Amino acid sequence: xxxxLQNVVNGLQWGSFYALVAIGYTMVYGVLMLxxxxxxxxxxxxxxxxxxxxxxLVALAAVGNIILxxxxxxxxxxxxxxxxxxxxxxxxxxxxxxxLRDAPRASAAITGLMIGIILETGNLALLGASRLAFPxxxxxxxxxxxxxxxxxxxxxxxxxxxxLTFMLHLFIRKTKWGMAMRAMAYDFVITxxxxxxxxxxxxxxxxxxxxxxxxxxxxxxxxxxxxxxxxGIIIGWKAFVAAILGGRGSVxxxxxxxxxxxxxxxxxxxxxxxxxxxxxxxxxxxxILTFLxxxxxxxxxxxxxxx
Amino acid sequence: xxxxxxxxxxxxxxxxxxxSAAGKAETNVIKVGINAPLTGSIPKVGEGTxxxxxxxxxxxxxxxxxxxxxxxxxxxxxxxxxxxxAASAVKANTKMITQDKVLIIIGPQSSKxxxxxxxxxxxxxxxxxxxxxxxxxxxxxxxxxFRACFLDPFQGKVIANFVTSHFHYTKAxxxxxxxxxxxxxxxxxxxxxxxxxxxPGSVVAYESFTTGDKDFSAQLTDIIKSGAQFLFTPQxxxxxxxxxxxxxxxxxxxxxxGSDSWGSAELVKLAGKDVYGDFxxxxxxxxxxxxxxxxxxxxxxxxxGYIPDDVAALTWDALNLAKTAIQNTGKLTGxxxxxxxxxxxxxxxxxxxxxxxxxxxFTGNGDPVKSAVIVRINDKGQFTFFKQVKP
Numbered sequence: 001x002x003x004x005l006q007n008v009v010n011g012l013q014w015g016s017f018y019a020l021v022a023i024g025y026t027m028v029y030g031v032l033m034l035x036x037x038x039x040x041x042x043x044x045x046x047x048x049x050x051x052x053x054x055x056x057l058v059a060l061a062a063v064g065n066i067i068l069x070x071x072x073x074x075x076x077x078x079x080x081x082x083x084x085x086x087x088x089x090x091x092x093x094x095x096x097x098x099x100l101r102d103a104p105r106a107s108a109a110i111t112g113l114m115i116g117i118i119l120e121t122g123n124l125a126l127l128g129a130s131r132l133a134f135p136x137x138x139x140x141x142x143x144x145x146x147x148x149x150x151x152x153x154x155x156x157x158x159x160x161x162x163x164l165t166f167m168l169h170l171f172i173r174k175t176k177w178g179m180a181m182r183a184m185a186y187d188f189v190i191t192x193x194x195x196x197x198x199x200x201x202x203x204x205x206x207x208x209x210x211x212x213x214x215x216x217x218x219x220x221x222x223x224x225x226x227x228x229x230x231x232g233i234i235i236g237w238k239a240f241v242a243a244i245l246g247g248r249g250s251v252x253x254x255x256x257x258x259x260x261x262x263x264x265x266x267x268x269x270x271x272x273x274x275x276x277x278x279x280x281x282x283x284x285x286x287x288i289l290t291f292l293x294x295x296x297x298x299x300x301x302x303x304x305x306x307x
Numbered sequence: 308x309x310x311x312x313x314x315x316x317x318x319x320x321x322x323x324x325x326x327s328a329a330g331k332a333e334t335n336v337i338k339v340g341i342n343a344p345l346t347g348s349i350p351k352v353g354e355g356t357x358x359x360x361x362x363x364x365x366x367x368x369x370x371x372x373x374x375x376x377x378x379x380x381x382x383x384x385x386x387x388x389x390x391x392x393a394a395s396a397v398k399a400n401t402k403m404i405t406q407d408k409v410l411i412i413i414g415p416q417s418s419k420x421x422x423x424x425x426x427x428x429x430x431x432x433x434x435x436x437x438x439x440x441x442x443x444x445x446x447x448x449x450x451x452x453f454r455a456c457f458l459d460p461f462q463g464k465v466i467a468n469f470v471t472s473h474f475h476y477t478k479a480x481x482x483x484x485x486x487x488x489x490x491x492x493x494x495x496x497x498x499x500x501x502x503x504x505x506x507p508g509s510v511v512a513y514e515s516f517t518t519g520d521k522d523f524s525a526q527l528t529d530i531i532k533s534g535a536q537f538l539f540t541p542q543x544x545x546x547x548x549x550x551x552x553x554x555x556x557x558x559x560x561x562x563x564x565g566s567d568s569w570g571s572a573e574l575v576k577l578a579g580k581d582v583y584g585d586f587x588x589x590x591x592x593x594x595x596x597x598x599x600x601x602x603x604x605x606x607x608x609x610x611x612g613y614i615p616d617d618v619a620a621l622t623w624d625a626l627n628l629a630k631t632a633i634q635n636t637g638k639l640t641g642x643x644x645x646x647x648x649x650x651x652x653x654x655x656x657x658x659x660x661x662x663x664x665x666x667x668x669f670t671g672n673g674d675p676v677k678s679a680v681i682v683r684i685n686d687k688g689q690f691t692f693f694k695q696v697k698p
Contacts, residue, residue: 131577
């Protein structure tokens, strides 16, 4: 039982990252019908911004001899990283995607791949290939709850991931901006004719997705404090799978699919030899998609006006 | 149209001239190729390689060149980045051998690159010394490929013996990357050695992951449940940092053992206090070094500002092995393929070479006979000499 519960905790933490990154994919995909393949690398940039912000804040507090409580540094790091990474996401859209908005979808898709490579190699050229150690913003404390080991880091990560997901969900469901995004997802051609500012909404979509990726990056840095320029690739791919699995444009769908994938990966190791993890995990996901080709919560859209 | 043809002709001719220029080997220059991971997943290894090589070259320059059979030769380093990828390492070797006409190649460091790159060197009949690759396949049935370190089977045995005699443990756990030659090979050799000592089933958890993974919580939960008395993880420093942290957060309190891939200056920087008190087997220990090893460490530290890790030390030994072999040929003919053959033959006969990582003797194949060191990471995060293990 403890063994099972321990793996539930493991799965929740690991799923949190898939969930947060998958939301960024699904939002852009929902609005633009475009796979933003650079999203994994935007997540990486977010983690690096978080690293520099956190290191800067810690250094600043040391210089000014101010004792900043660690929760304040964490909150500031999260907010600054999310804000700056939102700007990065908007810049990616402006430079990479907007000039190609009327180009064939394939061109826009490879743009994403190219921007991804530019971000990775740009990081490599700027910062060198050495791994960076993310500053320990939350001093890890291990709690032993009748055999199940939980750290304060894990609790904070899971809570932040869940609350950000619900905040975004409410934003999309309850605000005018959110309604515009949903309308755009439904029909990309008619909606702008109704007076919805196309460029603003698309920029907002990228900003929100990238902001969430930065939050994921900061949390990732806390949980796995070794940063490298290629850290976003695999998590990007897998989050992309989660985004599709969750259903196009659905925030809650992407989040729940992200958590589900985290659980599947962890529980496969629990039952089968770890050698087979991804092989079995992704066979299961393939099977799910075979029966649910639209994912869990796919929204309807007028397909005829697309592509 | 005509312009196009002229342009096309130019494009076709240009590489020809380049090739013919490269084909004219300068007679009084010895080119030494360095195949190192300057970028990619283990850049610190590349940095150590190049720093060591530059210090070696500076020594030769200071001596006015390298004397072979009474004639002074200038030495040039040809440094190529293999991006820590197998395909790039193969490409780098091919380029150095066929285009740059190097006499001998030092590198690649990791088995992942050294195994395929050794194939190329062997096919082109060019001597290659991998300073750090401990996988048997690197030199197996390859008369042209050598190494400056011991082998994985030996290291697996060393760790199994050390843990048995020092801790008297009987239950082992292993966590390794199944997609990478070095950890996979070492994990298998360790398992074999351990089960020989303690019987089948004494490796109570044998877990794996894939290159690039960051979360090991599921595997570590299995390992903790298995009741293992210690964990052996022959991974590279960036993964070790994540593994030890996650293990402790899941309630692991026992010792964690590693292999020579732990021995990077980066390890303690990334892993912090979580690796204090753990052990690994390696080629040399900086703290507690004496004699020529200490001289090397002091010079290196003065020059680059950090303590050389085992990669730097082994690269130094590999370069000096190359130097000894070149000098032992007695004479360079100027014909690159004859000279490569002579250097290879001389290298295979090197006896009692006094390296800073121990004395080496080659006994016909590419693997030297030498000893291993068990290192403990102390409470200040320093790598300290713990025990020497002879083969």
